[in-house]
Amino acid sequence: MNLKLLFIIILNLVSMFMGAMVYLNNTKKRTNQFFLLLVISITMWVSTLYLSNAATDYLLLLNKLVFVSSSLIALSTVLLSIHFPSEDKNISINKYSLIILPTIVMFYLTMFTDQIVKNYKLVDWGTDIVTGNLYFLYPIYFFPHFLFSVWLLMGKYKKLSSTTEKHGIKLFIIGLVTGLGMGYLTNSLSYYIFGNYYYSQYGYYAVIVFVLMAGYAIIRHRLFSIRLILTEIGILIVTVSLFAQLLTLDNPSARLVNIIVLIFVVYGGLLLIKSVKDEVKRSEQIEKLNYRLEKDKKELLELDRMKDEFLQMATHELNTPITVIQGKLNMAIEEDMCHLDHKQKEFLEPVLNDTMRLADLSKDILNVARIDQNRLKLSVTESDLDSLIASIVSDFDIKAKEQGNSIAYIKLNKTIPKFIFDQTKIGEVISNLINNANKFTKNGKIAVTAKIKDDSVIVSVADTGVGIKKDEQDHLFQKFYQIGRFDPNNPQEQQGSGLGLFISKNIIELHGGRIWLESEEGRGSTFYFSLPLEYKESKEAERLHISPEKVRVL
Amino acid sequence: MAHKLLVIDDNRGCSDLYKMRFEYDKWEVKIAYSAEEALDLLSKDYLPDAILLDIMLPQMQGDELLRLIRENPKTKDIKVVVLTALNLNDEDQARICKDADACLLKINIMPKALVDRVETLVGEKVKA
Numbered sequence: 001m002n003l004k005l006l007f008i009i010i011l012n013l014v015s016m017f018m019g020a021m022v023y024l025n026n027t028k029k030r031t032n033q034f035f036l037l038l039v040i041s042i043t044m045w046v047s048t049l050y051l052s053n054a055a056t057d058y059l060l061l062l063n064k065l066v067f068v069s070s071s072l073i074a075l076s077t078v079l080l081s082i083h084f085p086s087e088d089k090n091i092s093i094n095k096y097s098l099i100i101l102p103t104i105v106m107f108y109l110t111m112f113t114d115q116i117v118k119n120y121k122l123v124d125w126g127t128d129i130v131t132g133n134l135y136f137l138y139p140i141y142f143f144p145h146f147l148f149s150v151w152l153l154m155g156k157y158k159k160l161s162s163t164t165e166k167h168g169i170k171l172f173i174i175g176l177v178t179g180l181g182m183g184y185l186t187n188s189l190s191y192y193i194f195g196n197y198y199y200s201q202y203g204y205y206a207v208i209v210f211v212l213m214a215g216y217a218i219i220r221h222r223l224f225s226i227r228l229i230l231t232e233i234g235i236l237i238v239t240v241s242l243f244a245q246l247l248t249l250d251n252p253s254a255r256l257v258n259i260i261v262l263i264f265v266v267y268g269g270l271l272l273i274k275s276v277k278d279e280v281k282r283s284e285q286i287e288k289l290n291y292r293l294e295k296d297k298k299e300l301l302e303l304d305r306m307k308d309e310f311l312q313m314a315t316h317e318l319n320t321p322i323t324v325i326q327g328k329l330n331m332a333i334e335e336d337m338c339h340l341d342h343k344q345k346e347f348l349e350p351v352l353n354d355t356m357r358l359a360d361l362s363k364d365i366l367n368v369a370r371i372d373q374n375r376l377k378l379s380v381t382e383s384d385l386d387s388l389i390a391s392i393v394s395d396f397d398i399k400a401k402e403q404g405n406s407i408a409y410i411k412l413n414k415t416i417p418k419f420i421f422d423q424t425k426i427g428e429v430i431s432n433l434i435n436n437a438n439k440f441t442k443n444g445k446i447a448v449t450a451k452i453k454d455d456s457v458i459v460s461v462a463d464t465g466v467g468i469k470k471d472e473q474d475h476l477f478q479k480f481y482q483i484g485r486f487d488p489n490n491p492q493e494q495q496g497s498g499l500g501l502f503i504s505k506n507i508i509e510l511h512g513g514r515i516w517l518e519s520e521e522g523r524g525s526t527f528y529f530s531l532p533l534e535y536k537e538s539k540e541a542e543r544l545h546i547s548p549e550k551v552r553v554l
Numbered sequence: 555m556a557h558k559l560l561v562i563d564d565n566r567g568c569s570d571l572y573k574m575r576f577e578y579d580k581w582e583v584k585i586a587y588s589a590e591e592a593l594d595l596l597s598k599d600y601l602p603d604a605i606l607l608d609i610m611l612p613q614m615q616g617d618e619l620l621r622l623i624r625e626n627p628k629t630k631d632i633k634v635v636v637l638t639a640l641n642l643n644d645e646d647q648a649r650i651c652k653d654a655d656a657c658l659l660k661i662n663i664m665p666k667a668l669v670d671r672v673e674t675l676v677g678e679k680v681k682a
Contacts, residue, residue: 363641
């Protein structure tokens, strides 16, 4: 037997074995059926190609069969591409007929006429064909099949979400495309380039590429799910070989050893099969869970987005009437545009105050919802904290004087260098702390300071106001908590939304800082917060897997 | 001569509020309830000194109208104050308001303060 023949036999056996394993895994699945058909077509093509050059009889028939089997390869590739990696149940009988019809025509023209293969001639390497008048139909038939299959498979590859499936299918596609491409080159194009079929004998290499790639995909990436079958067959082959060997042994002690080895192999084999079964099952469960997790995650993100959109629209609808009520009351009471008397103004003032509370609540409610969903966004830039504090303190001067308070910004360092923080949000924090200090202080003092300590800036807002009870200090940063709200002995007029300190705490912590207070009842309060001089993406942002490029956005 | 103000807001409560307040300070005020109405007014050679522009309008949105105002050589220098009831995050605010002279949340600013702000932008107080 020559080496080339041996090589072809082995190639055919491996291909048929692979095809059979896939088919037996699930005989009802179209994908597996058409894979077997493809493998049979390839085997037929390799065999007839070899025989047409090596045999001495039936040469015309063998040459015709080469063309018939390559037509079958084209057809089965298209059918497999339609049903790969999962079955397409929407193909009707009419569509199948349309796909199969050109192959039937080529089969008829090749086998029963001389229009494709007219005759053969003996040449140095074997046989070459004498082409018929309609030979040009052959590349016209084959090439669109090839292109259509590639286009279908590439489209499906792009839609896959699972990485494991993607890797396996990528290898399978590469093997198919390379194998078919090489086959087309050596068996069709070469005729037009060189005028003969000399290079057709190298088409075997195309098959090697396909077999290797498909085989690797099957074993490594569990393509067609046949790892378990391969394990079972492997154990079976070893067991049968040992048993066959046992029957041929005469020596009793050799037989005994063989029996012991056989028992161990069977027992070990069963354990191995169980372990592979469990592993395959676990892998499938994990893959299913991953798929479900991805799907649930997408749904949750969409729900989050819809919730945010709803809140935005709801607060927009609230803000519009609040603007009108607040604006007109302000014009009537503060600007005296309606010339109301004192009693009328006194009557309407609480309405204005509560409308302003409603405005604060509306402004804060969206921020609180975003904090709860971890969607509060920071826009960090290099900013000047000194100027920011000075500007806010200056803005509060008039409001402070209304309470009989004085307010001042005391610089404890010569200059605080510019550093990275969200100017708007930190401005809101400082305003909120000063506003609170002013609310709870009458005829007193409010001092704002900022200093550098180690690698942070510490800002403080101190007042000489009423101070905060120890038992209330623990709740201050909670949502909707207002001092004295739940104390029937000391009822406080409700002011603001009760969300300011909660939002401030979150803003500071998103910057990587800390907020705290020192207070004694009757002796005033000092609120502190720290900001790192070197801005780092916060843990909240890491938790949401936000990329460093989006450091401005959570 | 009195300064001219164009208020573009589909909400009658808000547009009446601003009209009332600005007229109190001797401004001449016209109202457009949609972007299309505003474009129609501006195309008829009505050139206000300032525009108060809402974002949420019936068909064409305020940010798109702002872009058109800035692209037109006749109107590109008009002072535009975007007044919105939408509580935008910083990113959206920067995107929508990049062509505006000021961008304010309606509930954050009282009518008098709004008049002062617009007069500062226009450059001088209206002479009575």
